[in-house]
Amino acid sequence: MADYDFTQDLNETKAKFDMIAKAIDMDALASSIKDLEVEASAPGLWDDQEHAQQVTSKLSAAQSQLKRLKDAQRRIDDVETLYELGSEEDDKDSMDEAVNNLKQLDQDLVDMEVQTLMDGEYDARSAVVTIRSGAGGVDAADFAQMLLRMYLRWAERHNFKTKMMDTSYAEEAGIKSATFQVDAPYAYGRLSVEGGTHRLVRISPFDNQGRRQTSFAAVEVIPLVESTDHIDIPDSDIRVDTFQASGPGGQGVNTTYSAVRITHLPTGLVVSMQDERSQIQNRAAAMAVLQSRLLVLRHEEEAKKKKELAGDIKASWGDQMRSYVLHPYQMVKDLRTGYETSQTQAVFDGDIDGFIEAGIRWRHDQRKQAAEEAAQA
Structure with missing residues (x-):
């Protein structure tokens, strides 16, 4: 232990945490959670199930992120206290435990740091x-x-x-x-x-x-597209073909014309869906993927x-x-x-x-x- 500089590693871990906390902005995150909690408790939220799922998913993710930050902050204090007590009492087991906990904490912070690097326009999405x-x-x-x-x-x-x-x-x-x-x-x-x-x-x-x-x-x-993306696809721009699904899936899937293929005529993009049991479900899923691809195409054209x-x-x-x-x-x-x-x-x-x-x-x-x-x- 004499050759190991615990204080230096601890200071580096603290600096890494401070950088992550600044990048995420804990105060802004806490404020966002309050707003989402208000929205999640609004009457009639589940009248629009898709929107409700988006709200609850965002709330859960934000709460989880804030909890990880607060837990990391607490663990930094705990590991520093444990090492100091072990050093004062010459308790090698406590000092070794503190070193191991610090290494685990540092790895967890690396994982959190990676999330701060996902700062693209759509990175937070499914x-x-x-x-x-x-x-x-x-x-x-x-x-x-x-x-x-x-x-x-x-x-x-x-x-x-x-x-x-x-x-x-x-x-x-x-x-x-x-x-x-x-x-x-x-x-x-x-x-x-x-x-x-x-x-x-x-x-x-x-x-x-x-x-x-x-x-x-x-x-x-x-x-994945969201309702706020406003990707309008006129019916005249698409051709919809139906066919029998192939491969494993059971009698209900393979004997009906439930599979859907949508061709976007202006771009030539083709999307096929067959894993849902009904033609309506497959068409909705295919349209969502087509919208996502058009969203990417639009972004590419705008950003070059x-x-x-x-x-x-x-x-x-x-x-x-x-x-x-x-x-x-x-x-x-x-x-x-x-x-x-x-x-x-x-x-x-x-x-x-x-x-x-x-x-x-x-x-x-x-x-x-x-x-x-x-x-x-």
Whole structure:
């Protein structure tokens, strides 16, 4: 313990907390909670269930954030007191406990710090994620399904609510595409850094000669639209087709024309939904995703930054952002941030927080640099 400077680490932790508290603005957060509590207790709130859910979700997220800040502030005081008492009484166990508690507190503050870096216009929203198989045949379809499982397991680890919206199964194995929704505060801010082209290198389980295969999949992440976004889509701008749902889903899904495909004629955007039981539900879900994509398109046109939201995801698959190598060695590496790990199975089991954190920091630096360049222009 003699070589360890507890005071220096404690001061660094305090400085980190002060920076986070300033960025979040605890007083403003407390004021926002009071306003949301008033709105949440208003008579007739649940007459509009969608609005009511948004209010209660925002209130819960704000209360949770304020609680984390206050808990961190209390823990800083507790750990400082514990170490001082242990030092005065030469109690090594208490001093060791204080050091361990400080290390855990510091990691928790790192997690909170990352949230302060999610300062984009739509970062606080829920997310809609679409995964599409690319070049690589059946291996690509299988890879797309591996990525789908990875993201669903990641959401499960964080107790984030997910909802499948559309799944198109490939003939031999895997999926052609899948779309799902993640309902959680800052889900878009976190997952948007996952948008781009993903590459898998492995010995193909579908090749009877055991050759190495490279396959690709694209991940698109868009923010969920809210009623205040005002994305108007005239009926004359869309074509709606109905068809039978495919794949698992049960008798009620597969024997009726409940699946819906909406084509936005001015842009050529196409959205399909089939995971709900009724055509009305699938149409509503498809329209919500179409609105989200048009929202992204509008933002890109206004800001002239095509990669800021959904990313510039090309059908040529030439713009890779992450490689998953299973042969001849084990490695997952993000090509933008340089973050990598050899724990490939853990990654496919949903352990991707390291990649997401590195991506958020990278994106924040990119935004900051772009703002500085714009100010100098």
